[in-house]
Amino acid sequence: PVVADIHFDWRIALRCMDFPIAKIRINPGNIGAEWKVREVAVKAMDKGIPIRIGINGGSLPKDLAQKHDTVEAALKAAEREIEVLESMRFGDIVVSLKMNEPDEVIRANEAFAACYPYPMHLGVTEAGPLVAGIVRNTAALVPLLKKGIGATIRVSLSDSMEQEVIAGKEILGCTGKSARGVRIVSCPRCGRASFDTHAFTSRWMHRLYGIDVDISVAVMGCVVNGPGEARHADLGITGAGNSVLIFKHGEIIRKIDARDADTAFQEELEKLLKEKAK
Ligand code: SF4
Incomplete structure (x- = not known):
């Protein structure tokens, strides 16, 4: 309008x-x-x-x-x-x-x-x-x-x-009056981080905020605490040395090379959105 x-x-x-x-x-x-x-x-x-x-x-x-x-x-x-x-x-x-x-x-x-x-x-x-x-x-x-x-x-x-x-x-x-959309959870700078959460979040922020489905996404810095701290997230990603882990509801579902992080995250995000649409 x-x-x-x-x-x-x-x-x-x-x-x-x-x-x-x-x-x-x-x-x-x-x-x-x-x-x-x-x-x-x-x-x-x-x-x-x-x-x-x-x-x-x-x-x-x-x-x-x-x-x-x-x-x-x-x-x-x-x-x-x-x-x-x-x-x-x-x-x-x-x-x-x-x-x-x-x-x-x-x-x-x-x-x-x-x-x-x-x-x-x-x-x-x-x-x-x-x-x-x-x-x-x-x-x-x-x-x-x-x-x-x-x-x-x-x-x-x-x-x-x-x-x-x-x-x-x-x-x-x-205020609990949110329009539909993605809630992003992400780590600050932290001594335990082994994943550049800031760069990943910046790359994905506009795509995620453009999604009109209620989901939460976690971008976590370390495998020690990441999936646990973000266990309420529908989908998450965290670094583990040269690898990257993707997790869903706190459970690790994929381990991939860090260079494939964006591609793997994209695939899992699309899958999740299809599941939510059913
Ligand atoms: S999940 Fe790991 S990197 Fe993120 S704030 Fe907690 S300890 Fe730091």
Whole structure:
């Protein structure tokens, strides 16, 4: 589904609704006068398109930002826009309250959810590069999702869209709301490792995250502890000197030359997926 995300010019919002979009987002901080919001709402109502009131800590309405702290200004901005839409009997509303600080995101969304029944879209705005961004998104989104707050999420990172989707799936996984897919278990750097788990995981990560079946895959560094530590994994691989062992549910099923690791893993993965499909 396509969500049209509109800033500044309400006429673009109107034009977008000539196309089959799933939702329209307007930013109260820059969409302008109330009559413009009303024009957007009239057309959205006519077309049956939901409106997301997308509040962003970096572009709060100036009058509110001058008088209140970020969280309070964001809540008041949402409240003001909701009043306009509700006065038109427009109820197909989604709200997002995105800030850069995880703590502010949590406070704003909790406060909003306590007062309004509207579905919420969660996110941390300008969250930063990969590692910092994932940490900030996780810190903000997991507590909210665990409280049942949030209907959709967007993990924003200064990185690729693929990484954003992977991070989003993992965050949902931490809250028990995961979409279907592969759960990867893999070893850190470790003195006992005899297999380059980092390189193998990097090579396979995108293929594995593209699988739409609930399985767990373990990439373990040593034969001493690997299969045991990852006994819950559906499929695993670990090094053993110049060889590589493939294991299933903690049981070793194949021993091959390390150079054939990827080929053997691929074969066993395909077999497993066929079994799961039955
Ligand atoms: S399975 Fe082996 S390599 Fe991996 S963390 Fe445990 S001891 Fe280290």
